[in-house]
Amino acid sequence: MTTVIKGGTIVTADLTYKADVKIDGGKIIEIGPNLSGDTTLDAAGCYIMPGGIDPHVHLEMPFMGTYSADDFESGTRAALAGGTTMVVDFCLPDPGQSLLDALKRWDNKATRANCDYSFHMSVTWWGEQVFNEMKAVVAHHGINTFKHFMAYKGALMVNDDEMFASFQRCAELGALPLVHAENGDVVAAMQQKLMDEGNDGPEGHAYSRPPSVEGEATNRAIIIADMAGVPLYVVHTSCEQSHEAIRRARQNGMRVYGEPLIQHLTLDESEYFNKDWDHSARRVMSPPFRNKQHQDSLWAGLASGSLQVVATDHCAFTTDQKRTGLGDFRKIPNGTGGLEDRMPMLWTYGVATGRITMNEFVAVTSTNIAKILNIYPRKGAILVGADADLVVWDPKRSKTISAKSQQSSIDYNVFEGKEVTGLPRYTLTRGVVAVEESLMKTQEGHGQFVKREPFQAVNKALSTWKELTAPRKVERTGIPASGV
Numbered sequence: 001m002t003t004v005i006k007g008g009t010i011v012t013a014d015l016t017y018k019a020d021v022k023i024d025g026g027k028i029i030e031i032g033p034n035l036s037g038d039t040t041l042d043a044a045g046c047y048i049m050p051g052g053i054d055p056h057v058h059l060e061m062p063f064m065g066t067y068s069a070d071d072f073e074s075g076t077r078a079a080l081a082g083g084t085t086m087v088v089d090f091c092l093p094d095p096g097q098s099l100l101d102a103l104k105r106w107d108n109k110a111t112r113a114n115c116d117y118s119f120h121m122s123v124t125w126w127g128e129q130v131f132n133e134m135k136a137v138v139a140h141h142g143i144n145t146f147k148h149f150m151a152y153k154g155a156l157m158v159n160d161d162e163m164f165a166s167f168q169r170c171a172e173l174g175a176l177p178l179v180h181a182e183n184g185d186v187v188a189a190m191q192q193k194l195m196d197e198g199n200d201g202p203e204g205h206a207y208s209r210p211p212s213v214e215g216e217a218t219n220r221a222i223i224i225a226d227m228a229g230v231p232l233y234v235v236h237t238s239c240e241q242s243h244e245a246i247r248r249a250r251q252n253g254m255r256v257y258g259e260p261l262i263q264h265l266t267l268d269e270s271e272y273f274n275k276d277w278d279h280s281a282r283r284v285m286s287p288p289f290r291n292k293q294h295q296d297s298l299w300a301g302l303a304s305g306s307l308q309v310v311a312t313d314h315c316a317f318t319t320d321q322k323r324t325g326l327g328d329f330r331k332i333p334n335g336t337g338g339l340e341d342r343m344p345m346l347w348t349y350g351v352a353t354g355r356i357t358m359n360e361f362v363a364v365t366s367t368n369i370a371k372i373l374n375i376y377p378r379k380g381a382i383l384v385g386a387d388a389d390l391v392v393w394d395p396k397r398s399k400t401i402s403a404k405s406q407q408s409s410i411d412y413n414v415f416e417g418k419e420v421t422g423l424p425r426y427t428l429t430r431g432v433v434a435v436e437e438s439l440m441k442t443q444e445g446h447g448q449f450v451k452r453e454p455f456q457a458v459n460k461a462l463s464t465w466k467e468l469t470a471p472r473k474v475e476r477t478g479i480p481a482s483g484v
């Protein structure tokens with residue numbers, strides 16, 4: 001059975017042209033004018049784009065004493081509703097737990113996915129077992145990325161020695177390290193001070209995690225990656241300090257990638273000063289939302305290429321879950337949703353305003369991500385042989401974002417009331433229509449795990465041309481007889 005998407009304009013990361021797309025067996029088999037097939041999807045007035053890839057989601061994640069509320073079923077349903085056809089979740093071993101055991105749990109949860117998915121592995125502790133299992137994760141489990149938390153002291157945080165060891169291991173294995181860059185020691189100290197002074201509301205969360213805390217950690221991770229000779233991916237880049245560090249490293253020749261979230265691009269820190277506790281607590285995430293200057297910096301980074309990816313860090317908690325932090329902002333589960341809204345929000349606030357082009361939109365929501373994660377051109381491309389993960393995007397369709405009509409299982413939406421123009425007419429996952437206008441046709445379990453091969457490219461550490469690196473033993477003749 002063949003399907004033809006007819007009458008639309010193809011938009012990729014580098015081209016815009018009129019053509020039909022023919023699909024069979026879940027793959028694109030032909031691109032050209034006047035194609036016909038068993039089924040036709042009308043794309044008149046629409047753009048045909050590679051489906052979005054969200055490289056940063058937490059579905060059913062055990063975190064801060066609870067589980068994030070969207071699981072692989074509701075989370076991927078939300079993704080497809082908004083034009084995203086693949087998600088990458090973080091496998092999170094408990095400190096001390098085997099990476100491979102954790103992976104079994106994640107494999108199990110993900111069997112319910114409606115769209116394709118992959119995993120990053122988190123390095124939440126360090127030891128010989130982790131060192132050894134990292135090899136199996138890369139070689140046998142199709143995972144080429146390892147996440148490191150520089151924050152969440154006493155829980156997920158790794159120290160610099162552990163991070164350096166893990167980064168070196170990544171370099172050996174052809175894997176890419178990821179960092180959540182915030183100085184966890186400074187955050188913990190600032191949190192304590194705020195609490196001692198009676199600042200226990202959600203605004204305390206923002207005060208305890210200022211941009212410098214993120215900028216410092218980003219710089220530190222970049223230097224450690226440089227010394228380990230490995231590229232680096234900085235998740236949820238939210239501020240100029242962090243962006244500046246990434247820009248500088250790239251200018252110096254390092255492969256360092258930055259990932260702003262749609263939330264940081266479009267929502268600001270005033271959300272934490274709402275009179276309604278629930279309103280502010282629902283927006284507690286790390287890093288927190290920033291002011292307008294930081295937002296401008298992120299938009300400029302997307303336009304100029306110093307930031308490459310827009311993600312969500314989708315980690316949704318219900319209002320009831322958020323209320324565990326009443327009286328102590330440190331206990332408010334960190335996280336916000338965004339999977340369904342990333343593409344329409346970025347189109348509305350990015351493309352429609354002229355901040356980024358349509359081609360840049362495709363690059364930052366899909367193609368760049370596929371390249372960075374080593375799954376291009378199977379994903380992120382409209383090419384013969386690529387997976388038919390596609391979105392037929394109607395630039396005239398609009399809606400007002402509301403929790404009442406969302407797919408996510410939580411009871412609110414941080415973008416509530418925002419008008420978006422630009423929505424999927426169809427979303428296809430491996431050739432199967434999952435969304436037709438507002439009609440959901442998702443199939444639980446349709447999603448498959450996407451294996452990712454190790455990388456060829458490594459960073460030749462910048463420091464090799466600046467500093468002594470290879471140890472050279474010195475044959476000394478002048479050695480004092482004793483230390484006294």
Ligand code: DUC
Binds near residue numbers: 286
């Ligand atoms: N930040 C969040 O807000 N939630 C999940 C984990 C994280 O780092």
Ligand code: ZN
Binds near residue numbers: 001002024025
């Ligand atoms: Zn067929």
Ligand code: ZN
Binds near residue numbers: 235236
């Ligand atoms: Zn994080």
Ligand code: ZN
Binds near residue numbers: 056057058313
């Ligand atoms: Zn995250």
